[in-house]
Amino acid sequence: MSDPMIPPAQTADARGPLLxxxxxxxxxxxVTRRHRHARGQLLGAAQGLLSVNAGGSRWVVPATxxxxxxxxxxxxxxxxxxxxxxxxxxxxxxxxxxPGEPCVLxxxxxxxxxxxxxxxxxxxxxxxxxxxxxxxxxxxxxSSLQAALGLHMPQDARLLRIAQALSDRPDDGRxxxxxxxxxxxxxxxLTRRFIxxxxxxxxxWRQRVRLLxxxxxxxxxxxxxxxxxxxxxxxxxxxIAMFRRVFGVTPGRYEALMR
Numbered sequence: 001m002s003d004p005m006i007p008p009a010q011t012a013d014a015r016g017p018l019l020x021x022x023x024x025x026x027x028x029x030x031v032t033r034r035h036r037h038a039r040g041q042l043l044g045a046a047q048g049l050l051s052v053n054a055g056g057s058r059w060v061v062p063a064t065x066x067x068x069x070x071x072x073x074x075x076x077x078x079x080x081x082x083x084x085x086x087x088x089x090x091x092x093x094x095x096x097x098x099p100g101e102p103c104v105l106x107x108x109x110x111x112x113x114x115x116x117x118x119x120x121x122x123x124x125x126x127x128x129x130x131x132x133x134x135x136x137x138x139x140x141x142x143s144s145l146q147a148a149l150g151l152h153m154p155q156d157a158r159l160l161r162i163a164q165a166l167s168d169r170p171d172d173g174r175x176x177x178x179x180x181x182x183x184x185x186x187x188x189x190l191t192r193r194f195i196x197x198x199x200x201x202x203x204x205w206r207q208r209v210r211l212l213x214x215x216x217x218x219x220x221x222x223x224x225x226x227x228x229x230x231x232x233x234x235x236x237x238x239x240i241a242m243f244r245r246v247f248g249v250t251p252g253r254y255e256a257l258m259r
Contacts, residue, residue: 005087017126019134020089021118030083034076040090040098041069042141044107047220049080049167049213051153054102058153060167062212064219065147066107068099075102080167088115094138103146111140151208154197158183159190163198163205170210171232176202211246214239215254224251 005022020039023046024030034053043052044066052059052067054075061067069075071092079085090098099105114137121130153163162179166172179202180187194202210231217227228239243251 006089016091017124017134018091018094018131019118019126019137021086021115021121021137022089023086023116023119025082025084027082029081030077030079030085032077034074036072036074037069037089038071038092040071040092040095041075042066042088042090042105043069043077044086045079046084046086047216048082048084049209049216050085051078051080051164051167053077053153057102058155059104060151060153060163060209060212061104062215064107064215065104067102068105068141069102070098070100071095073102078164080164086115086119088118088137088141090138090141098138098141099146104148105141105144106147108140108144111137111144114140151205151212152198154194156193156197158185159193159197162190163209166206166209170206170213171230173232207242208246211243214243214251218251218254227251 005024006020025046044050044061045063047063049063050061050067052061052075054067054069055073059067060080114133117133118130118137126134154160162183174182176190177187180190183190185193191202194200194205198205200208210233214227214231217230218224222230224240225236228236231239233239240250243249243254247254
């Protein structure tokens with residue numbers, strides 16, 4: 001699926017309402033080719049993982065976070081599994097105080113609820129209550145913490161194929177040599193280029209994409225043991241240790257913070 005979230009004329013024109021919001025769910029994978037808008041865009045998943053490329057960056061982003069894309073920046077996305085996501089389009093005139101470069105932002109409960117309300121709006125004119133809520137959304141985007149959470153995707157087509165497959169199925173336990181054969185690349189080349197293009201070894205990258213998926217599972221109330229097993233961990237203690245090493249808290253503590 002690659003049809004636009006809202007009519008292209010609305011995103012190509014910087015005029016119109018201060019803010020437009022839309023939610024979309026589909027049983028199909030969503031793939032959107034690179035394009036650009038006159039408006040700024042905040043996009044995220046209601047569930048699942050998204051691969052987003054914006055400007056010169058590629059990320060894998062969980063449903064706990066969203067990607068901010070300033071006006072005029074080329075971008076595209078791919079969902080991993082059926083698409084369930086949302087977007088907020090902000091008039092260029094309101095983007096001056098928002099981040100000037102594409103970035104990953106933490107999504108607060110307030111921002112999520114405000115966006116959900118805004119997706120129900122109809123018409124091109126915002127009344128006073130809607131303008132106030134639009135202002136809350138802009139304030140939340142402005143004050144949200146930029147996160148070094150999004151996992152950079154490789155550029156090499158063979159490595160990208162592997163990374164997308166792992167994002168689709170983080171529990172896939174194939175060894176590096178098996179992935180290399182599947183993608184048609186020498187294991188040593190895979191090892192060297194993964195580090196050069198993502199900053200992580202293949203093993204580290206796979207561990208992190210599993211942890212990004214874990215954030216979503218824990219936020220949805222999945223027990224820690226079940227989440228670990230779903231993600232291909234045979235040893236729950238190893239999952240807890242890796243989670244704490246990357247995020248600074250245990251999965252149980254993270255669950256408590258999400259409530």
